[in-house]
Amino acid sequence: MTYTIIYDKDHCTAAHRCMGVQPKLWGVDGEKKAILRGGQLNPRTGKYERLIEEAELAAFKESALICPAYVIDIVDTDTGKSVLNLKPTKKEEKESVPVIKAHYDSRKEWAMDPKGFFTIKPFYEEQLIRMRYYGEDHALKFLIEGKSAEEIYNTVVRENLVSTFQHAAYVGCELMKAEIAMKKNLPYVQDDPLP
Ligand code: SF4
Numbered sequence: 001m002t003y004t005i006i007y008d009k010d011h012c013t014a015a016h017r018c019m020g021v022q023p024k025l026w027g028v029d030g031e032k033k034a035i036l037r038g039g040q041l042n043p044r045t046g047k048y049e050r051l052i053e054e055a056e057l058a059a060f061k062e063s064a065l066i067c068p069a070y071v072i073d074i075v076d077t078d079t080g081k082s083v084l085n086l087k088p089t090k091k092e093e094k095e096s097v098p099v100i101k102a103h104y105d106s107r108k109e110w111a112m113d114p115k116g117f118f119t120i121k122p123f124y125e126e127q128l129i130r131m132r133y134y135g136e137d138h139a140l141k142f143l144i145e146g147k148s149a150e151e152i153y154n155t156v157v158r159e160n161l162v163s164t165f166q167h168a169a170y171v172g173c174e175l176m177k178a179e180i181a182m183k184k185n186l187p188y189v190q191d192d193p194l195p
Pocket of ligand 1: 069070
């Protein structure tokens with residue numbers, strides 16, 4: 001059996017997930033967009049295509065399913081149908097999985113991380129975010145600085161500075177708010193919504 005990889009490069013958001021999991025299949029161009037290795041531009045559709053064998057299907061599926069922009073599809077060459085279930089409609093989503101209504105009561109549900117806490121501040125002129133890490137004894141232990149939420153929260157994880165999922169999620173969320181505020185020149189106050 002053969003399959004056609006169809007890659008819509010115009011709508012690639014350069015999130016780099018595909019090449020992260022399958023670097024042999026995906027490269028990167030000067031605009032940081034993904035390149036389908038061995039792919040050919042189809043001038044009719046404007047998308048890149050590559051014919052693959054069954055043996056390569058699993059690796060391509062992994063990179064397609066991890067793409068947050070849904071720009072990689074895999075089509076069965078015989079039937080012309082996609083072998084992925086990309087972009088299910090709202091109706092299909094509702095019918096196939098239970099819906100959990102999100103809720104949160106910070107007074108009851110927030111739990112202090114025994115490993116400590118952080119304060120976060122963007123520095124607009126330098127385009128840097130600085131984050132102070134206070135340990136379990138409430139003493140300042142580290143100053144972490146970086147240009148993006150992503151590089152800072154990955155440093156936090158690498159240095160093992162959080163011990164609960166809730167705290168890790170909070171740190172990622174606050175850092176992203178700080179990055180948006182810094183880039184858009186908006187005021188940032190930790191724990192408050194952006195204006
Ligand atoms: S994962 Fe998708 S959006 Fe991200 S670089 Fe690859 S193709 Fe582009």
